[in-house]
Amino acid sequence: MLAVAGTTSIIMVSSAAYLYLAPLLPSAETYKDVQLETPLRIYTADNRLIDEIGNRRNPVTFEEIPLLLTNALIATEDVRFYSHSGVDIQSLLRGFYGFIRGVNLGGGSTITMQLANNLSFDSDNVYLRKFKEIPFALQIQRELSKEEILTLYLNTIYFGAGADGIGAAAFVYYGKAVSELSLAEAAMMVSLLPCPSTCNPLSNPERAIARRETRLLNMLNEGMIDSEEYSTANSSPVTAQRHNRNIAVHAPYVAEMVRQQLYREFGEATYTLGFEVTTSIDGDKQLAANRALVEGLEVYYDKRHGYRGPAAQYLVDDADPFADSSRAPSTDPTEYWLEQLQTVPVYGNQHPAIVTAVEQRQFSALLKSGETVNVPWEGMNWAYTFRSRNEAWPPPQQAADAVQIGDLIRVKQGQQHWELGQVPDIQGALISLSPSDGAVLALVGGYDFRRSQVNRVLQARPPGSNFKPFLYGAALEHGYSPASTINDAPITRGDYRPNNYDNTFLGPVTLRYALKESRNVPAVRLYDQLGSSKVLPFAAKFGFQTQNFPRNDLTVALGSQDVQPLELVTAYAAIANGGYKVDPWFIKQINSLADGVIFQSIPSIVCEDCSQSHDESAEVIVPAPRIIDSRVAYILNSMLRSVIEEGSGNRVQRELARGDLMGKTGTTNGPQELWFSGFNQDLVTTVFVGFDTPEPLGEREQGATIAVPIWIDYMRSALADTPEASMSRPDGIVDRLIDKTTGAVATPGDSNSMFEYFRAENAPQMAGDQLPGVELDEEASEELATETIF
Known part of the structure; x- marks a missing residue:
C-alpha cells in the first residue's frame, strides 16, 4: 500500500513539477550544443604549448568511449538506464522510502537526472534540486538519444586532479586516450564519482581500490563481465599517476604574465572560455634561457661558494635512527624515507634524495621514484664547506666529509654521472628580445617558478x-x-x-x-x-x-x-x-573559441622606409620613432x-x-x-x-x-648557426687616427695610435686639435677615497 501511495505521489509531484517548470526549462539547443568550459592555453610563437590554466577538458565522441567504461558507469549509477524515460520510478521510490525511514538507501537520481543537475541546478539544496531535475531530465530524454546523454554526461562530469570530462581524466591519471583504458582503469575512473577528491587513486589509493572493486562487482552481477575478467581487473595494481599537461616549452613566468593580463580584461572567464594565446616567445631560445640561468646560478655562483649541508636529517644515530620523527618504522627505513621524499619538490634540475650508504669516495642516495643512484667522487668533490660568502673551506677528503646516511640532499644528473647538488639561495633573471620590434623572445x-613566483624581470x-x-x-x-x-x-x-x-x-x-x-x-x-x-x-x-x-x-x-x-x-x-x-611585447594573438581572433598585436617596427602600401590587404606597419x-x-x-x-x-x-x-x-x-x-x-x-x-x-x-x-x-x-649582424655605418661618420692615450690626432706610424669614429661636425682636422674634455684640477692630488662604488 505504501509503495502504491509512494508511486502515486511521485507521479503527481513529477507531473506538477513539469507543468510548473516546463516554461522555465532550458531549450534543447542549450544542452545539445553546450559550451564546455575550456582552459586558457598559451603557446610559443612557433605553436608549442607553454601552459594550460584552468581545468583540463578534452571532449570525446561516443565512438571513442569504450563499452567497458559505459558499462561500469551504468552498472554503478543507473542499472536501468536503457529502459527508463530519464526518471527511474523504482529508484525514486527507494530513496523516498529511505527518507521516510530515516535511513540511506541510495539516491534516486538517474544518469539523465545527474546530467540535468550538472547543466543547471548544482547550487540548490538537495530536495529542491531533485524537484527541478525530474522535469529537466524528462525533457533531455525526449530531445537526446541515450548515446548522446552518456557522451554529454562523461564530457561534463568532474573527475578530480583538474580534469573535467573523461577525455582529460584518462590522460591525467593514465596518460592515454579514453579508448585505450583497460577494464581496471575504466572501473577506477567510475569509482571517482561522486567523490573525485577523497576517492582519488593518487591521494587515497586504498580507498580507490575498494571502490574499484565495488564497480567491478556491479559489472559482474549485471553480467557485463565474467569472473575471469573480474579477477584479473580486481587484482591489477594501481597504475594511476599524475600526468602533467603536454608542456613543450617551460616558461611559467611568461604564462603568469599572460594570465594576469587576460584576467585584468576578462576576470574568471579567462579560465573557461577557451582562450588560446600565441606569445612572441621563441621556443628554442626559451629552452636555452632556462638552461643558462638555472645551471649558471648553480655552477657559476652557488657551487663556488661551498656546500651548505643537508636540508634535513632522517637518520640521526644507530641507537635511535628515527629520533627526529613521530612516526617511523622499526625495521627498514626505505618506506619511511620514500614517504618523506614525496613531500619535497624538484627545483630546477635538482632531485630530492636521501643518502642510504656512504663509502670512502662515493655515496648512494634514494630518489622519490624509488630508484637508488650512485654519486662518485667526481660528482661531489666540489663540496667545500661553506663558511661565508667569502670563504669555503676545507675541501672534502672523503664522502663522509660532505654527507651522512639519512641526509636529505639534492642530486642532479650530469653528463656522465650523478652529482651532489644544492638549490641556490641566490636568484636571477634573463630577458631576451628582438631589437627590431621589441618582441620578447625568451x-x-x-x-624556479615553483619555488618563487616573483618575476625578477619586473x-x-x-x-x-x-x-x-x-x-x-x-x-x-x-x-x-x-x-x-x-x-x-x-x-x-x-x-x-x-x-x-x-x-x-x-x-x-x-x-x-x-x-x-x-x-x-x-x-x-x-x-x-x-x-x-x-x-x-x-x-x-x-x-x-x-x-x-x-x-x-x-x-x-x-x-x-x-x-x-x-x-x-x-x-x-x-x-x-x-x-x-x-616597446617590449609578449602577446602576439588571442583567439576565443566563440569569436575567433579577438586581439592581434601591431608592434612598432624599425625600418628605414616605412611608407605603407596602398594595398588594403597589406599588413599594417607602425614605424618605431627615432x-x-x-x-x-x-x-x-x-x-x-x-x-x-x-x-x-x-x-x-x-x-x-x-x-x-x-x-x-x-x-x-x-x-x-x-x-x-x-x-x-x-x-x-x-x-x-x-x-x-x-x-x-x-x-x-x-x-x-x-x-x-x-x-x-x-x-x-x-645565435648558433646565425650570420653576424652589426649596425651599418651611417652617413656623417668620419675616421681619424688618434693617440690611444691622449685622444689627440696622431701621425701615421705612431705605435700607440688607432682609428677613432667621429661625427663629421665634431672631428678634429689636424694634429693637436683640442677635443671636448675636462682638465686636471687640484683634486687630482687628493688622497685615495675609502668608499667604493662599482
Whole structure:
C-alpha cells in the first residue's frame, strides 16, 4: 500500500513539477550544443604549448568511449538506464522510502537526472534540486538519444586532479586516450564519482581500490563481465599517476604574465572560455634561457661558494635512527624515507634524495621514484664547506666529509654521472628580445617558478655600470667623442668621494677607455660636467623613469637608481637597432573559441622606409620613432664593442668569437647586484643576478664572474648557426687616427695610435686639435677615497 501511495505521489509531484517548470526549462539547443568550459592555453610563437590554466577538458565522441567504461558507469549509477524515460520510478521510490525511514538507501537520481543537475541546478539544496531535475531530465530524454546523454554526461562530469570530462581524466591519471583504458582503469575512473577528491587513486589509493572493486562487482552481477575478467581487473595494481599537461616549452613566468593580463580584461572567464594565446616567445631560445640561468646560478655562483649541508636529517644515530620523527618504522627505513621524499619538490634540475650508504669516495642516495643512484667522487668533490660568502673551506677528503646516511640532499644528473647538488639561495633573471620590434623572445624570472613566483624581470634593482652607456651616449649627443678625455683623478662633492674598483687613478683617459674599463671616477666627473639636465632627458628617451631620479646625486652616473631588467633590455635595444624606441611585447594573438581572433598585436617596427602600401590587404606597419642620431648609436655600438674585445666583457669574445657582439657589465656596491646586457643587431639580452633581499654576494664577485657566463651560455645557443649582424655605418661618420692615450690626432706610424669614429661636425682636422674634455684640477692630488662604488 505504501509503495502504491509512494508511486502515486511521485507521479503527481513529477507531473506538477513539469507543468510548473516546463516554461522555465532550458531549450534543447542549450544542452545539445553546450559550451564546455575550456582552459586558457598559451603557446610559443612557433605553436608549442607553454601552459594550460584552468581545468583540463578534452571532449570525446561516443565512438571513442569504450563499452567497458559505459558499462561500469551504468552498472554503478543507473542499472536501468536503457529502459527508463530519464526518471527511474523504482529508484525514486527507494530513496523516498529511505527518507521516510530515516535511513540511506541510495539516491534516486538517474544518469539523465545527474546530467540535468550538472547543466543547471548544482547550487540548490538537495530536495529542491531533485524537484527541478525530474522535469529537466524528462525533457533531455525526449530531445537526446541515450548515446548522446552518456557522451554529454562523461564530457561534463568532474573527475578530480583538474580534469573535467573523461577525455582529460584518462590522460591525467593514465596518460592515454579514453579508448585505450583497460577494464581496471575504466572501473577506477567510475569509482571517482561522486567523490573525485577523497576517492582519488593518487591521494587515497586504498580507498580507490575498494571502490574499484565495488564497480567491478556491479559489472559482474549485471553480467557485463565474467569472473575471469573480474579477477584479473580486481587484482591489477594501481597504475594511476599524475600526468602533467603536454608542456613543450617551460616558461611559467611568461604564462603568469599572460594570465594576469587576460584576467585584468576578462576576470574568471579567462579560465573557461577557451582562450588560446600565441606569445612572441621563441621556443628554442626559451629552452636555452632556462638552461643558462638555472645551471649558471648553480655552477657559476652557488657551487663556488661551498656546500651548505643537508636540508634535513632522517637518520640521526644507530641507537635511535628515527629520533627526529613521530612516526617511523622499526625495521627498514626505505618506506619511511620514500614517504618523506614525496613531500619535497624538484627545483630546477635538482632531485630530492636521501643518502642510504656512504663509502670512502662515493655515496648512494634514494630518489622519490624509488630508484637508488650512485654519486662518485667526481660528482661531489666540489663540496667545500661553506663558511661565508667569502670563504669555503676545507675541501672534502672523503664522502663522509660532505654527507651522512639519512641526509636529505639534492642530486642532479650530469653528463656522465650523478652529482651532489644544492638549490641556490641566490636568484636571477634573463630577458631576451628582438631589437627590431621589441618582441620578447625568451624570459626567465627566477631559478624556479615553483619555488618563487616573483618575476625578477619586473623587479627594480640598481644596475650599476650597466647604466653607464646612457651617460656616455648623452655625452656623444652633446658634442663629445670617444677620443674626448676625462680626468681619472679623485673628486669630492660634499661628503661623496667615489673610487675605482681597483683603487687606482690613471689621470686623463679617453671616454672609450673609461667605458671599456668601467672606470667609476671618470663617469662621475662626466656626469658632473654634463649635469642632470642633459643626462636624464637623454636616458628618459630610452624608457627609464628618470622623473623619479634625484637631480643632484652624482651616484646616478654609476647606476644607483632602481630599474627593471625589462627597462634595461628595452633601452639596450635602442642602441642595438641604431637609435629607435621599440616597446617590449609578449602577446602576439588571442583567439576565443566563440569569436575567433579577438586581439592581434601591431608592434612598432624599425625600418628605414616605412611608407605603407596602398594595398588594403597589406599588413599594417607602425614605424618605431627615432630617439637618437644614428651616428650616436653607431659610435656607442663601437664603444661597447671595445668592452667585449678588451674590457670587462672580454670573456664573451674569448668564448663566442663573434665580431658582432657588444655589451656592458654592471656591479653594484657590496657587491649586491650583478648584470650584463649585450646584443647584436638581431638579439639583445639582459641578465641579472642577486639575492631577493639585497646582501653582499662575496667580495670577489662581479658582473663578469656570473652574469657574463650566463649570458654567454644563452647567446651561444640563441645565435648558433646565425650570420653576424652589426649596425651599418651611417652617413656623417668620419675616421681619424688618434693617440690611444691622449685622444689627440696622431701621425701615421705612431705605435700607440688607432682609428677613432667621429661625427663629421665634431672631428678634429689636424694634429693637436683640442677635443671636448675636462682638465686636471687640484683634486687630482687628493688622497685615495675609502668608499667604493662599482
